[in-house]
Every structure is written in C-alpha cells, then in structure tokens.
Amino acid sequence: MRLEGKVALITGAASGMGASMARIFAREGAKVVVADVLEEEGRGVVADITRANGAAIFCRLDVSSEAEWKVTVDAALAEYRKLDILVNDAGLSGSAVDDLFDTAAWDRLMAVNARGVFLGMKFAIPVMKAAGGGSIVNISSISGITGQQGIHVGYNASKGAVRTLTKAAAVQHGADNIRVNSVHPGLMPPMRSSGRTADPEVRAQMLRQVPLGRAGRVEEVANAVLFLASDEASYITGAELWVDGGSLAR
Numbered sequence: 116m117r118l119e120g121k122v123a124l125i126t127g128a129a130s131g132m133g134a135s136m137a138r139i140f141a142r143e144g145a146k147v148v149v150a151d152v153l154e155e156e157g158r159g160v161v162a163d164i165t166r167a168n169g170a171a172i173f174c175r176l177d178v179s180s181e182a183e184w185k186v187t188v189d190a191a192l193a194e195y196r197k198l199d200i201l202v203n204d205a206g207l208s209g210s211a212v213d214d215l216f217d218t219a220a221w222d223r224l225m226a227v228n229a230r231g232v233f234l235g236m237k238f239a240i241p242v243m244k245a246a247g248g249g250s251i252v253n254i255s256s257i258s259g260i261t262g263q264q265g266i267h268v269g270y271n272a273s274k275g276a277v278r279t280l281t282k283a284a285a286v287q288h289g290a291d292n293i294r295v296n297s298v299h300p301g302l303m304p305p306m307r308s309s310g311r312t313a314d315p316e317v318r319a320q321m322l323r324q325v326p327l328g329r330a331g332r333v334e335e336v337a338n339a340v341l342f343l344a345s346d347e348a349s350y351i352t353g354a355e356l357w358v359d360g361g362s363l364a365r
C-alpha cells in the first residue's frame with residue numbers, strides 16, 4: 116500500500132475531490148482525518164471508510180478559523196499521534212455571484228481559499244518539523260494560473276495565492292524535509308458552491324476548450340494528489356501539477 120502507516124488530514128473531504136482523496140488514501144493504508152464544515156456528509160465518508168476496514172475520524176473545521184485549526188490538529192494528534200500528510204482541498208467557487216468585483220465575495224473567497232491554506236500550513240508544519248518531515252498538497256486550480264471570463268476575480272487571486280504560498284513554504288521548509296506541492300484541476304464536476312459553471316450550456320462551452328474533450332473525474336485528481344503525498348514523490352517539492360485534460364497547454 117502506498118500510504119501504509121501514514122496519517123493524513125484532508126480538508127474539504129466531505130465532498131467531491133476531497134471525499135475521493137479520503138477514500139483512496141484510506142485504501143492505500145493511511146489513517147485519515149476528514150475535515151469539513153459539512154458534518155453529515157463528512158461522517159458519511161468516515162462511515163464508508165470504516166465499513167471498508169479503513170481508519171478515519173471526522174473533525175468539523177471551518178478552514179478560515181485559526182481557533183478551529185488548532186483544535187483540529189490537536190484532535191488528529193490525540194487520535195493518531197502524528198501527522199504525515201496535509202491536503203488543503205476545501206474551497207469555494209467563484210461562479211456564484213454576478214458582480215465579479217463584489218467585495219463580500221472577495222473576502223469570502225480569500226478567507227476560505229487562501230487564508231484557509233495559510234492556516235493549515237501554519238499549524239501542520241511545526242508538527243511535521245518536530246517529527247522529521249511531511250508532505251503537503253495544496254489544491255489550487257487552472258484559475259490560479261490564468262484568467263477566465265465569468266469567474267469572480269477573487270477566485271483567481273485566491274488560487275494564485277495558493278500556488279505561490281506553496282512555493283514559498285517549499286523553499287522555507289525543504290531543510291525540514293517537508294515537501295509542499297500544488298495541484299491544479301481543470302474542468303471537473305461542479306462544486307457545491309458553483310453557480311454559472313454548473314449550467315450545462317456554460318459547461319458545454321468550457322468543454323470545447325479542453326483538449327481531451329471531457330471533464331475530469333474526481334479520482335483523476337485524487338490519484339495525482341496521492342502520488343505527491345506519497346514517498347514516491349520524495350524529490351518533488353515546490354512543483355505544480357496540472358490535472359486539466361490539457362487546458363493550460365493551449
């Protein structure tokens with residue numbers, strides 16, 4: 116198994132790509148902390164994992180809250196004694212508001228998508244450093260690399276922040292044997308918080324921009340994250356992996 120003996124904390128793990136990562140990581144031998152604001156769905160993912168003889172616990176975490184991050188990392192350590200892997204996956208979509216310069220939306224997007232990743236690393240890195248190393252994977256987006264029509268500018272800004280936060284932490288903590296990488300999904304199933312990009316007509320238009328000619332599946336991102344989280348990627352840090360069907364290669 117590719118994550119035998121590892122402990123992994125995954126935010127946004129109640130749904131979508133994060134839930135897929137939680138299931139795949141558990142299947143590969145990791146003990147998983149499923150962290151999300153959605154309790155019922157998160158506990159459902161934990162139940163699926165334990166039914167399949169895996170190990171997982173649920174922690175309710177709003178990633179924008181510093182106090183809740185502390186409680187969550189403490190709970191992970193209390194249950195599993197260490198933390199080898201952090202995946203910062205929780206996020207909000209930028210396609211739910213009409214005014215692409217709406218200030219409240221900017222604040223929400225930055226609080227969850229950027230500050231959430233910053234806080235996750237703030238609390239995980241000291242624990243990993245004390246234990247001799249770790250692996251962090253931050254979920255950005257193709258929107259962290261290029262601009263798009265119809266997406267709140269704060270989504271691109273927050274995902275761009277994730278990309279450079281990742282590189283800064285990789286440079287600063289290489290000497291601690293902590294690897295930090297970002298994954299950039301392209302067109303995937305809509306997020307719970309998606310607005311326009313969940314509309315079939317808008318999606319059909321977006322699909323025309325994807326060289327592989329289809330949307331990605333959640334497990335296609337989860338498998339990329341699995342690789343970067345695992346020791347197979349032991350010499351990879353500060354890298355960005357596009358999982359986008361070729362969208363950014365155009």
Ligand SMILES: NC(=O)c1ccc[n+]([C@@H]2O[C@H](COP(=O)([O-])OP(=O)(O)OC[C@H]3O[C@@H](n4cnc5c(N)ncnc54)[C@H](O)[C@@H]3O)[C@@H](O)[C@H]2O)c1
Pocket residue numbers: 126127128129130131132133150151152153176177178179204205206207208227254255256257299300301302303304305306307308
């Ligand atoms: N779906 C896409 O097309 C797409 C494309 C590129 C990148 N992404 C990114 O991938 C990640 C996962 O998205 P997804 O498609 O699985 O969407 P999703 O909506 O299914 O999952 C996101 C999860 O994050 C959780 N979340 C939201 N705010 C939170 C908060 N404050 N604290 C804790 N958890 C919170 C949600 O409850 C949800 O479970 C996000 O960061 C998203 O921006 C998605």
